[in-house]
Amino acid sequence: xxxxxxxxxxxxxxxxxxxxxxxxxxxxxxxxxxxxxxxxxxxxxxxxxxxxxxxxxxxxxxxxxxxxxxxxxxxxxxxxxxxxxxxxxxxxxxxxxxxxxxxxxxxxxxxxxxxxxxxxxxxxxxxxxxxxxxxxxxxxxxxxxxxxxxxxxxxxxxxxxxxxxxxxxxxxxxxxxxxxxxxxxxxxxxxxxxxxxxxxxxxxxxxxxxxxxxxxxxxxxxxxxxxxxxxxxxxxxxxxxxxxxxxxxxxxxxxxxxxxxxxxxxxxxxxxxxxxxxxxxxxxxxxxxxxxxxxxxxxxxxxxxxxxxxxxxxxxxxxxxxxxxxxxxxxxxxxxxxxxxxxxxxxxxxxxxxxxxxxxxxxxxxxxxxxxxxxxxxxxxxxxxxxxxxxxxxxxxxxxxxxxxxxxxxxxxxxxxxxxx
Amino acid sequence: xxxxxxxxxxxxxxxxxxxxxxxxxxxxxxxxxxxxxxxxxxxxxxxxxxxxxxxxxxxxxxxxxxxxxxxxxxxxxxxxxxxxxxxxxxxxxxxxxxxxxxxxxxxxxxxxxxxxxxxxxxxxxxxxxxxxxxxxxxxxxxxxxxxxxxxxxxxxxxxxxxxxxxxxxxxxxxxxxxxxxxxxxxxxxxxxxxxxxxxxxxxxxxxxxxx
Numbered sequence: 001x002x003x004x005x006x007x008x009x010x011x012x013x014x015x016x017x018x019x020x021x022x023x024x025x026x027x028x029x030x031x032x033x034x035x036x037x038x039x040x041x042x043x044x045x046x047x048x049x050x051x052x053x054x055x056x057x058x059x060x061x062x063x064x065x066x067x068x069x070x071x072x073x074x075x076x077x078x079x080x081x082x083x084x085x086x087x088x089x090x091x092x093x094x095x096x097x098x099x100x101x102x103x104x105x106x107x108x109x110x111x112x113x114x115x116x117x118x119x120x121x122x123x124x125x126x127x128x129x130x131x132x133x134x135x136x137x138x139x140x141x142x143x144x145x146x147x148x149x150x151x152x153x154x155x156x157x158x159x160x161x162x163x164x165x166x167x168x169x170x171x172x173x174x175x176x177x178x179x180x181x182x183x184x185x186x187x188x189x190x191x192x193x194x195x196x197x198x199x200x201x202x203x204x205x206x207x208x209x210x211x212x213x214x215x216x217x218x219x220x221x222x223x224x225x226x227x228x229x230x231x232x233x234x235x236x237x238x239x240x241x242x243x244x245x246x247x248x249x250x251x252x253x254x255x256x257x258x259x260x261x262x263x264x265x266x267x268x269x270x271x272x273x274x275x276x277x278x279x280x281x282x283x284x285x286x287x288x289x290x291x292x293x294x295x296x297x298x299x300x301x302x303x304x305x306x307x308x309x310x311x312x313x314x315x316x317x318x319x320x321x322x323x324x325x326x327x328x329x330x331x332x333x334x335x336x337x338x339x340x341x342x343x344x345x346x347x348x349x350x351x352x353x354x355x356x357x358x359x360x361x362x363x364x365x366x367x368x369x370x371x372x373x374x375x376x377x378x379x380x381x382x383x384x385x386x387x388x389x390x391x392x393x394x395x396x397x398x399x400x401x402x403x404x405x406x407x408x409x410x411x412x413x414x415x416x417x418x419x420x421x
Numbered sequence: 422x423x424x425x426x427x428x429x430x431x432x433x434x435x436x437x438x439x440x441x442x443x444x445x446x447x448x449x450x451x452x453x454x455x456x457x458x459x460x461x462x463x464x465x466x467x468x469x470x471x472x473x474x475x476x477x478x479x480x481x482x483x484x485x486x487x488x489x490x491x492x493x494x495x496x497x498x499x500x501x502x503x504x505x506x507x508x509x510x511x512x513x514x515x516x517x518x519x520x521x522x523x524x525x526x527x528x529x530x531x532x533x534x535x536x537x538x539x540x541x542x543x544x545x546x547x548x549x550x551x552x553x554x555x556x557x558x559x560x561x562x563x564x565x566x567x568x569x570x571x572x573x574x575x576x577x578x579x580x581x582x583x584x585x586x587x588x589x590x591x592x593x594x595x596x597x598x599x600x601x602x603x604x605x606x607x608x609x610x611x612x613x614x615x616x617x618x619x620x621x622x623x624x625x626x627x628x629x630x631x632x
Contacts (some may be wrong), residue, residue, distance in 0.1 A: 001529040001534065007517070013518030331514035334475060335573070336503020336531035338496050415476035418510060418585075419466055 003341060007348045014321065018353065021317045021398070025266060025357025026364060028310040029394045033365035034320040035299045039292065040381035041063065041373055046288040053284060057277040064273060078259035079117075081247060082104070086255065095203045096125035096138060097226035103212075105251050106228050112250045117243070121229040124215050130208075132185045137169075138207040141215020141225075163211045171205035186210070187218045229259065278403040313402040314353075318346065318405035322412075329409055330417030339410040346406030350398040358394030362387055422451040422612050423472060423581055428481030430467055441467045442478070447630065448598075454603070454613040456626030463632040465616040466585050472614060473506050473583045474498045493564060496532075503531035507574030509583040511586035513566045515558040515573075521545065525573045527538060536576055544572040564595030571602055581612045588622045600625050 011259040082091070083099040090098050100227045124141040144160020159161045161167055168178065173196040178184060190208065199205060216222050230247070244256045322329075329342055362382075369378045384394065441464035449455050457465050470476035471483060474490045484489040486505060493501060499594035515524050522541055535547040545551040548568045550561075558566055567587060574582055584603070588596040600622060606611055615626055623629050 001523060001526040003530060004528065005523070006516075006527075009518045009523070188570040327512070327514050328516050330528065331508075331516070332498070332527070333512075333526045334473065334502070334508040334510075334514075336499050336501075336506075336534065338532060340496075340531070341530060413476075415470040416472065418475070418514070 003344055003348065004197070007345060007352065010325075010345075011349060011352065014324065017317055017321050017324075018349070019352050021169065021314050022357050022360070023027075024310040024313045024317075024352055024398045025394050026361040028307050028397055029358050029361025029390050030364045030368065031303060031306045032393060033382075034364050034368060034385055037365060037373075037378065038380050039295065039299075040287070041377060042237075042292050042295065044142065044377065044381065046285070046292070049288070050281060050285055053281050057274075057281065061274055064222065079230040079243065079247065080257050080259045081109075081251060081254050082226070082257065084253045084255050088257065090263055094127065096127070098126075100124075100221060100224040100226060101254065103216075103223045103225045106225065109228065109230075109247070109250055112244055114250065117230045117247075119230070122212065122225045123227055124212060124219065124221060124225045125227070126219050126221075128219070130186065130227055132187075133172075135172070137172065138203055139218060140207055140209045141212040141219070143212035148189045154181065161194065161209050161211050163214060164189075164191055165211070166191040167194055167195040167209040168195060169197055169205040169207045170199040172208065174199075189218070199269065208266035230382060307397065311397060314350075314398060315405060318350070318402040319408075321349075322346070322405050322409040325409070326408055326412070326417050330414045333414030334411075334418060342412075343406050343410035346402055346409055347399055348392060350402035350406070351395060352401075354392060354395030354398030358391035360391045361394060365390075365414055422453070422486065423447075423449040423614065424482075424484040424539045425468075425472060426482045426484070428471060428478045428483065429510045430464070430476070430478045442471070445481070449612060449614060449628075452607070452610045452612055454607045454615070455628045456615045456623035457610065457630045457632060458617060458620070459534060459632035460618060465618075465632060469583050469585050469614065469616050472581075473508060474502050485517060485576065490551055499531065500533055503528060505510060505536045505580045507577065507579035507582045509570050509574045509582065509584040509587045511546070511560070511589040513570040515566055515569055517558055520555050521550060521556055521561070522570050524558065524569055525576050527573060528577050534577060541572075542575055548572045549598075560569075563590050564592070564598060565590060567595065567599055568602070571599060575606060575611075579611075580613065582606060584613065584615045586617055586619075587615070588617065588619060596622065 082097050083101040086097050086099040104124060106120055109117070110120055122143060128137060128139050129135070130137045142161060156388070166184070168184075173179065173193070178193055178196070180193050180196055183190050184193060185191075186208065197204060212225070216224060229329060243250055247256050332342060333339070366378060366382060369382075423446060425447045427441070428442050428445045431438050431440045433439070441592075447468075450465050456514060457468060458606075459465050467476065471478050472485075474483070474485070485501070488501065490501070497546060516527060519527065519586070522538070522545065525541045525544060526536045526538065528534055542551065542554065545554055548571065550565055550568050550572070553561060553565060553569075558569065559561070561569070567590070571584075571587070582603075588599055603613055604625065613626070615622065617623050
């Protein structure tokens with residue numbers, strides 16, 4: 001007769017007591033393993049969500065980048081090169097420059113090896129009284145596009161106004177009743193109307209464009225210009241300041257302002273989109289983390305309570321078991337079985353309860369998990385270390401909980417039991 | 422064989438000291454069959470438990486086979502009991518979930534004791550309950566239970582058999598059967614201390630001590 005046989009026989013005899021203890025261990029292990037599964041799966045889901053979001057963002061950003069590259073390619077950005085002493089307040093108030101610089105500047109720039117500027121348009125502008133019509137007009141002299149000396153010629157963005165021709169703003173030709181082909185007198189010179197512009201709702205409607213040299217002559221500003229418009233400038237990303245610095249290095253005594261900030265805005269919008277995407281990812285991470293912390297907090301309260309309740313339940317069941325087995329303990333002591341063997345008798349039972357409860361509890365946690373997650377996900381979070389931890393924990397729970405009742409049983413005075421009986 | 426010298430034992434009952442054994446001295450030689458007789462509550466069972474090393478007296482000495490029982494550690498006492506003393510009680514104290522055979526082999530749980538299955542069967546045959554070997558105590562009559570308890574007590578061939586009111590629950594037929602086995606054991610040289618309040622049972626003994 002071995003002590004194990006006795007334990008197994010007793011378990012079979014008092015099935016209810018053992019089953020209730022076993023259920024208690026199963027609940028504890030299911031709660032523990034289930035919680036670990038849940039937290040680990042939460043981490044996996046978080047990783048998956050973040051990875052998907054990052055991938056999605058990267059794809060969207062790549063598309064956005066491509067779009068902006070295309071936009072940049074098509075539009076570029078526009079710069080206005082002005083004399084350094086040009087007051088910008090005046091410029092914005094009048095909508096044209098009031099200071100002058102040498103026309104040689106445009107030649108100098110066109111001879112430079114600067115690659116980021118595609119089109120150069122020198123001009124002279126001045127508000128004048130049109131003596132013949134007694135109207136205030138803005139006279140603009142332009143020579144058209146200045147080609148870059150070291151590059152292949154490109155299709156010009158603007159066609160130059162031929163000599164003795166002019167282009168007239170809407171308000172002027174419309175109010176005077178002029179049309180293309182008519183000849184008008186301007187500062188005692190005859191000009192043929194080459195083009196009548198459509199209404200633009202800006203100062204252009206009271207502007208007249210003539211050939212640059214003729215405008216310089218009318219305004220008595222030989223070889224002088226107000227501004228150079230640099231169109232469709234290229235740059236990488238939105239680094240316009242680099243282009244500015246390059247121009248200022250070639251043309252000292254000038255200032256460079258952006259004529260149109262649309263592209264910059266778009267580039268900034270793209271950066272902002274990237275930033276917002278990253279912020280959304282960060283927010284998702286924070287949200288998931290907060291959710292996990294909340295669950296951990298809840299479990300940190302719930303799990304010890306479950307474990308405690310299970311332990312108390314096991315203690316009670318073992319106390320009942322000890323009471324039921326009083327006579328048995330008495331006779332075993334009387335036939336020479338030592339108190340340490342009585343202790344072992346109960347602890348082996350607790351050990352069996354712990355191991356069996358651990359196994360069944362882990363299985364139950366897995367089966368329950370299958371209701372919410374797929375098997376592969378569950379398997380990825382239920383490694384052998386968790387399994388063995390569950391078994392060790394359940395065994396410890398049962399053995400520790402049964403320790404005091406087992407100790408009480410082993411310390412029972414056999415004489416007292418046998419006398420009572 | 423068994424010597425109790427100036428043994429005193431008292432219990433505390435409702436904060437009062439109740440003397441059960443006072444300066445009690447007894448000597449039983451090897452192979453003797455002694456009956457201890459007396460009314461209920463006179464300390465018969467206490468005497469048996471003290472003699473069996475289960476209840477330490479307040480004072481006095483208990484010598485079994487020339488060894489002072491209560492100078493041993495509890496573990497040594499358990500081992501000594503397992504090898505030298507057999508107990509039988511009125512209430513049998515059979516383990517309810519073990520079969521008859523397993524109950525008889527239960528002393529094998531004690532340290533240093535090994536019980537052969539053949540020997541257990543041999544005892545069952547001798548006690549006329551071999552056909553009950555696979556039955557549990559719940560399926561047996563009181564007489565059969567007492568025979569199983571007796572068989573368990575004797576399976577280790579102890580030097581002394583301490584029997585406490587073993588015929589108390591039995592009818593006359595079973596009393597005869599059980600006392601017959603006691604006689605048998607005694608004839609083979611066994612020492613018996615039988616505690617009983619029944620005069621007829623006490624008559625079977627060589628010596629009767631009244632408490």
